[in-house]
Amino acid sequence: MKEVFQIIRDPRFQLLYGVRQRFSVGPEPRRVRLNREGCTLVEGVVKKSMVYPYMLLATHPSPVRGNVFAPIFGVVTEINERSIFLDAAEPGEDVRALAAGVEKQDLLSAPQRGAELAMLLKTLGVNTRSLGQDCEKLIINGLNPDPGVTWAEPMLLTHQETLRAGLEMLRRLSPAREIVLAAPKELRLRLNDVQVVHVAAHYPASIDALVVKAVTGEENPADVGIVGLHNVWSLGRVVRTGYPLVETVLTIGSRDHSGNYIVREGSLLGDLLHFAHIDLKPGDTLVRGGPLRGESLDRLDRSVTRGTTGVFVVEAGTIPPMKGHSPCINCGACVLVCPARLSPGMLSRNAEFALHPRNREEHIDSCLECGLCGYVCIARRPVLQYIRLSKNKLRKTLREPFAATQGDA
Ligand code: SF4
Numbered sequence: 001m002k003e004v005f006q007i008i009r010d011p012r013f014q015l016l017y018g019v020r021q022r023f024s025v026g027p028e029p030r031r032v033r034l035n036r037e038g039c040t041l042v043e044g045v046v047k048k049s050m051v052y053p054y055m056l057l058a059t060h061p062s063p064v065r066g067n068v069f070a071p072i073f074g075v076v077t078e079i080n081e082r083s084i085f086l087d088a089a090e091p092g093e094d095v096r097a098l099a100a101g102v103e104k105q106d107l108l109s110a111p112q113r114g115a116e117l118a119m120l121l122k123t124l125g126v127n128t129r130s131l132g133q134d135c136e137k138l139i140i141n142g143l144n145p146d147p148g149v150t151w152a153e154p155m156l157l158t159h160q161e162t163l164r165a166g167l168e169m170l171r172r173l174s175p176a177r178e179i180v181l182a183a184p185k186e187l188r189l190r191l192n193d194v195q196v197v198h199v200a201a202h203y204p205a206s207i208d209a210l211v212v213k214a215v216t217g218e219e220n221p222a223d224v225g226i227v228g229l230h231n232v233w234s235l236g237r238v239v240r241t242g243y244p245l246v247e248t249v250l251t252i253g254s255r256d257h258s259g260n261y262i263v264r265e266g267s268l269l270g271d272l273l274h275f276a277h278i279d280l281k282p283g284d285t286l287v288r289g290g291p292l293r294g295e296s297l298d299r300l301d302r303s304v305t306r307g308t309t310g311v312f313v314v315e316a317g318t319i320p321p322m323k324g325h326s327p328c329i330n331c332g333a334c335v336l337v338c339p340a341r342l343s344p345g346m347l348s349r350n351a352e353f354a355l356h357p358r359n360r361e362e363h364i365d366s367c368l369e370c371g372l373c374g375y376v377c378i379a380r381r382p383v384l385q386y387i388r389l390s391k392n393k394l395r396k397t398l399r400e401p402f403a404a405t406q407g408d409a
């Protein structure tokens with residue numbers, strides 16, 4: 001493990017940034033695109049119907065997946081299998097009256113605990129899968145997830161009331177006997193509500209499995225769960241507002257600008273960049289998520305989902321572009337940085353030639369998806385993308401054994 005920290009000296013991998021200010025409020029969206037995959041539309045939610053903030057639009061059948069709510073006054077302009085599109089529109093008196101009638105929830109007085117509370121939170125738009133993990137010890141990952149993402153520090157320092165409310169809910173939700181917060185060791189944090197364990201703040205130390213190892217001293221210990229700080233903040237946000245979750249916190253950044261914003265769910269990436277005064281020029285790469293692990297997109301009309309940690313523009317020439325068909329030269333650089341002690345070159349070659357079952361034997365499931373292999377690859381191979389492709393193929397093989405075996409042959 002030490003090798004990784006010795007080799008990756010790039011200061012951009014530091015995960016503490018000295019950011020202290022509260023988050024700015026993001027733009028008032030003119031259009032939103034909400035993810036509705038797997039959800040059932042509520043009766044009456046059809047094209048051209050009017051919507052208002054916190055109006056329930058769709059429900060998810062899973063007890064741990066949050067329902068979908070409108071974040072703005074607007075009109076439904078399009079619905080497809082994956083998305084609901086809303087355009088902002090001035091409401092009439094009748095719609096304003098409906099919005100005024102949305103009931104505020106007093107969650108701190110609610111008697112529910114455990115699965116019952118999770119069900120209530122789901123009806124308020126919260127994803128609770130990681131919050132109610134069956135474990136003895138639950139770790140809150142308080143590090144910035146990726147280099148360039150900077151919201152964890154101000155969240156820990158200046159949003160403590162929201163985090164306290166989130167912690168209170170987490171204690172009612174989780175069966176864990178002990179909840180601890182993993183925070184950067186350089187951060188002077190005063191938070192009496194939870195035991196704080198200080199860990200290194202140098203990427204990839206923020207990856208969940210490495211945080212667990214840093215806190216417990218063990219790899220994959222039994223009865224230990226981990227949850228992101230972002231989830232705790234979201235819980236606290238719902239408690240403090242009393243309304244469904246329709247916002248998220250993310251970093252919007254480029255080489256010259258970076259800021260943390262509370263933005264409405266479904267906000268379009270193009271609108272966010274415009275709001276942050278960031279131009280996307282020809283040759284630049286638009287990334288949703290962290291710059292190292294996020295997905296590059298070619299359309300500004302894609303949107304922010306609940307789990308989005310950031311939106312970044314990587315300027316042309318900053319990092320040499322990936323080349324999909326560049327052959328692996330077997331230099332071994334990726335092996336040296338892999339914190340999971342895998343052979344990323346081999347995994348990527350197997351994926352490239354559709355030899356996915358071999359990757360199972362190469363323990364592809366141990367890949368932490370940190371992205372370091374692709375970062376150091378001098379052949380500029382999209383190593384992480386190959387690995388994700390192979391993981392997806394293998395997952396599908398498990399679900400559809402007959403069809404997938406044919407495809408892999
Ligand atoms: S993405 Fe996976 S294979 Fe690549 S360095 Fe990280 S853990 Fe290793």
Ligand code: SF4
Binds near residue numbers: 328331333345376378
């Ligand atoms: S760093 Fe790139 S070229 Fe070198 S072994 Fe890994 S995948 Fe192959």
